[in-house]
Amino acid sequence: MSPPESLPPKLRVAVFNRTFSPTGGGAERYSIALVEQLSARHEMHVFAQNIGHQWPGVTYHKVSSPLRKPRWINQLWFATATWWATRRGFDVVHSHENTWHGEVQTVHVMPVKYSLFQGRHGVRRVLRWIKVVTSPRLLAYLGLERARYAARPGRQVVVTSESLRPVMAAAYPGSSAAISVVTPGITLPGALTADRKREVRAQLGLPAEGRCLLFVGNDYRKKGLEALLQALVQLPADVVLAVVGNPAHIAEFRALAETLKLGARVFFLGALMDVSPAYEAADILVHPTFEDTFAMVVLEAMAHGLPVVVSGPTYCGIAGLLSQRANALLLDDPRDAGELARVLEDLLVRAPLRETLSQGAVAFAAHYQWREIALQQEALYFAAVAAKTAPA
Structure with a gap:
């Protein structure tokens, strides 16, 4: 009989978020x-x-906020306060914010440097630099960002989608070797009954009948x-939007x-x-985003079996993992209300397509469950600890 596997060591981990609430958003x-x-x-x-x-089992530490605005000053304050509070006594510091402190840095948005300079050359680039050096806000964000992604022992840079990896590498080439992808996940819900759908619609103040986007x-x-509101004008009157x-x-x-x-x-x-x-009450999720590094709401909706209409890979990270008309409908141009209306009208009148997308959505989401995603994150914690403690 083989001996039982030893449990991994218990780590003391600090996690940074300015807002730690489900209402904050996908990040x-x-x-x-x-x-x-x-x-x-x-x-x-x-x-x-x-x-x-x-x-x-979670310990919460309230970080003061003496000056909420301007936001860049609050960001500097938060970075400094959390550095001071966690500069010793933790095995791993994991930041979801623009801070210089932390072995693990998770990136949820496009880097400021990339947004400012990508595709700008010659005079346009010079003008952009003039804008930066005359803006304390941009200087603060870029300074924090540069320190955040600087190579150092144990540094792990986590992006939430493969589409964000080349963006990070272009903005901060020195971070390339430290980049890993840890996508958002879901917890699969139970089966939805017609009674439950009516119940949640009543709770949310939505019409009991009709189709709900x-x-x-x-x-x-x-x-x-x-664009979604403009598209709704072109759809039948029984279609509502939550x-x-x-x-x-x-x-x-x-x-x-x-x-x-x-x-x-x-x-x-x-x-x-x-x-x-809201997912239980709805019939279709519509996410015509202009910029999302992943779009966790799409994955959550798919876990609930909702057909999803979402911007294509140019605009949305998760779209690069989806298959047109197999588990999602992908938009070429989310700003085109006419295209959005045509896609939604087609989906609303084709019950077999809705069923195909619903089944495909659940099958896709099943590969992204939080218990597995958390193990990927845990492995990065141990890698950071090992790199920090390795002999020089």
Whole structure:
């Protein structure tokens, strides 16, 4: 009889997020899910300015925020405060923020340097540098970013999709050898019944009958809500839209919906602590984003068996993993309301296509469960510890 395998050592891990709440967005839900999964195996400590989460075995540390605006000053404050609090006593520091401190740095957005300089040459590049050196905000972000991705023993740079790997390598070539991909994940929900669908629609204030499109995103502009509203005008009157996300944008887009005479067909639900009821209430997820390094909401919707309409790989990281008309419908141009309306109209009238996409979505999502994703993250923690402690 072979001896039992020894358990891996328990690590003391610090995790940085300015906002540690499910309402923060996909990046925050990603961080939260990893902490929940790993808390059974390691001593997890969360450092955040806004904490809207509680989990057994997790220790929470409130980081002060004496000056929330301008945001770049708050970012510098958060980076400094978390460095001071975790400069000793932790095996691994894992940052989801633009900070210089941390063996593991997870990238959720395009690097500032890439956004500023990619594709700009000659005079255009010089003008962009003039803009940078005259902006304390840009200098702060670029300075933090450069320190964040600098090569050092144990440094692990995590990107959430393969499409982000070449972007990081182009912006910070020195980080290339340290880059790993750890995608978002899901926890597969139980089967949805007709009674449950009616129940959650009633809870959310949605019509009991009719077909419901779902939009989930905190930045309504960047995630393409305007084009979706314009497309909704062209769809049958029984099709309604539920909008989940940052309540700060509701007034502007409610006014747009009224201008388009869609007031009775658009339901702004605000930020939800748990988005699952919205997925259960909906019939189709629409995500015409202009920029997403992955788009966790698409994966979550697919886990619930929703057919998804999403921007193509040029705009959205997860789209590079999806197959047109097998598990998703991919948009060539998310700004084209006409294309979006045609795609949605076709999907709404073709029940076999909806069924194909639903089955394909669940099959796809099953390969991205959090328990497996967390083990990938854990392996990077141990790699960071081994590199830090290796003899020079």
